[in-house]
Amino acid sequence: MTITRLWLTDYRNHREVDLALDPGVTLLLGPNGWGKTNLLEAVAWLSRGSSFRGAPTEALVRQGAERAVVRAEVDDGGRPILLEAELSPTGRNRIQVNRQRVTRLRDLLGHFRTTVFAPDDLALVKGSPGERRTWIDDLLVDLHPRNHGLRAEVERVLRQRNALLKQARGRLTDDVAATLDVWDAKLVEAGEALAAARTEALAALEPLAAAVSDRLTDGRSTLTATLVAEWATEGLAAALHRVRDDDLRRGMTTVGPQRDDVRLTLDGLPARTHASQGEQRSSALALRLAGHRLVAERTGSTPVVLLDDVFSELDRERTRALVSLVPDAQVVVTAASVLPDEVRFDAVMDLAGLGAGPGTGVGAGAGT
């Protein structure tokens, strides 16, 4: 899968962008603040319907503009796909696939996939359980768009259940109990399905992560990733029942998939606390790469790899390993300055050379 062309209008700092992209490895070069990451973010938006930096839509629309437009031409094994999104901070986003309007986000998902590597990927290993849940759930959506619905259902049921718990103000009347039973049943249904999908994906990732981590560390260490769910042995229904009084008192759901974690170990020890910064960086990289390979394997089409300023954080050995580990993928790399010799580029786009700068447009068609 490749992205052949990207057009942006009023996206973040970019007024007009028109870029033709090479199917190989492209380097986007430019000083910090010129919007290199914004370009990658726009590309990734079309694959996931949200900013990979977690930014709200308002932040994606250029100051003073009413809406931002992101358009891309994608080639999926010879099949051209035109993806268009009009982002509006006030109304609904409008999305079109091959000029057909889609009203549900899940109908955008699956047409185009990206794997993003960013400097803060380290948080995957060092950060809170929420970082790892987001990582595995994003991966599930890449593996199958229907998982987007599952994830949204769990979130919605939790919001409803938590609202009910707050309204109950600690008192379990018959009415509250009867309604709570219903939300529990809904949470059990969706939550157990989500946990099963997470477990299945992690099991499939393990051999891939081990192989990748072997290459990244010269076979020195073994990485494992397993789901930790407090409720796994008793089942979610029993667990919810057990903590019901506690949930009522605290006005929130204290057990379920929203509290689960992915335990990462390096040679049998917790990676979060027992690995060096370098090992943690390799582990995060290995997890992303393993996910990338699993998606390619399962969907039969290799996601476009977006590397946001990652080489500044990696030593030569890991840089070489990273590049060799995504052999068939189209890759777009951003960097502020000099590149490591290990990376061979098929195309270099210098944002400065294209006449771009903060608050201006980029590209052949822009005429800036």
Place this chain on the structure above:
Amino acid sequence: MYADAVQAVIDELGRLPGIGPKSAQRLAFHLMKLPSEDTARLTAAIDEMKARVRFCDRCFNVAEAELCPVCADDRRDASVLCVVEEPRDVVAVERTGEFGGRYHVLGGAISPIEGIGPDQLRVRELLARLDDEGVAEVILATNPNIEGEATAMYLARLLDPLGIEVTKIASGLPVGGDLEYADELTLGRALEGRRKLAGG
């Protein structure tokens, strides 16, 4: 921020479901630009609706008399009751031509986020009707989204001990949708393929 008269319209529009502050603002300025005949027609239509239309005493569908056209029709089978969220869902099921019973309009779905629990819906009224009208089967046709499903489950559990057959339309309807937008064929098939949940 705006002249009081404009702000008053923005505030009123902002109270409507699905209209946020920005949309309310846009609509208010649009209305301001309309010729007065157009706005007069709109306000007259609203007044007319309020004066003529009410809720059916029996099923809470929209009506122009004490009873809605369905309830007023004695050929309808009183022993089968189709429970829907809103009057517009009655229209959707009627369009299929597959249903010959009566309706019960709940007035929404259970949604704690919006402060709606069973007490805010016409659940007590539903229970009262079961005896009064000799209902033998209840078809739950709430929307195929999370709140609609939760409402159906709540009602199924509530009706289970009463010995009434409870079925639910399910198959073929897109998840996350509204009954209103399901096409006639799909909804007709869904009615035929309803699943038994309790009782009977």
